[in-house]
Amino acid sequence: MENCIFCKIVRGEIPSKKVYEDNEILAFHDINPLAPVHFMMIPKLHVDSLAHVSGTHNDVLGKIMVLAPKLAEEQGCKDGFRTIINTGRVARQDVFHLHIHIIGGPDVLPPMLYRPKPA
Ligand code: 5GP
Ligand code: ZN
Numbered sequence: 869m870e871n872c873i874f875c876k877i878v879r880g881e882i883p884s885k886k887v888y889e890d891n892e893i894l895a896f897h898d899i900n901p902l903a904p905v906h907f908m909m910i911p912k913l914h915v916d917s918l919a920h921v922s923g924t925h926n927d928v929l930g931k932i933m934v935l936a937p938k939l940a941e942e943q944g945c946k947d948g949f950r951t952i953i954n955t956g957r958v959a960r961q962d963v964f965h966l967h968i969h970i971i972g973g974p975d976v977l978p979p980m981l982y983r984p985k986p987a
Contacts (some may be wrong), residue, residue, distance in 0.1 A: 869914040878912045888939055895939055895970075904973030905943045909936060916964045918955040936970055944949035945972035950980070962973045 877896060884896035887907045898906040911928045913935030915921055921929065937940040938963045940949040954961040971977065 869965070872914055872965050873916050873963055874908075874910055878910070878987060887943060888935065893932055893935065895935075898969070901978060903971045904938065904975075905945050905949065906969065906971050907939070907943060908967040908969055909939070910965060910967045915966045917961055917966055918953050921966070932968060936968065940970050940972060943972075945969075945970075945976070946974070948972060950977055 873882065877884045878894055884894075887895035887897060888909075889895070890910055893909060894912055895907055895909045898908055909932050911925065911932070915925065918947070936951060937949075949970055952969040952971065953966070954969075
């Protein structure tokens with residue numbers, strides 16, 4: 869994908885702080901971190917979002933899930949971490965190349981979602 873930011877990162881056309889790389893997967897720090905640990909794991913092959921995956925992604929997504937806790941631990945998540953996959957408009961997905969956020973650090977994170985007070 870010519871103009872996809874994360875494909876450009878995969879190709880090395882945009883610099884990134886890499887956490888992990890193999891032939892199928894790239895993990896790199898978020899440019900605008902929301903917590904002391906905040907990196908993304910992506911399949912190198914472009915797919916727009918989790919809503920666009922198929923059986924061809926079984927292998928790479930399985931590998932990402934198994935790798936996630938290892939990388940999180942190495943990056944300083946000693947007592948848990950949060951994974952977030954924003955998918956589509958409703959979830960306010962910004963970058964349309966599937967990515968799994970890994971978020972954590974030493975402190976307890978804020979609640980997953982804001983719970984509106986009853987009117
Ligand atoms: P989304 O809202 O799509 O789930 O998250 C996109 C994430 O990508 C955001 O957290 C944003 O900070 C990050 N991001 C956007 N552009 C870049 C970039 O050029 N480099 C890196 N490392 N992260 C980026
Ligand atoms: Zn892409």
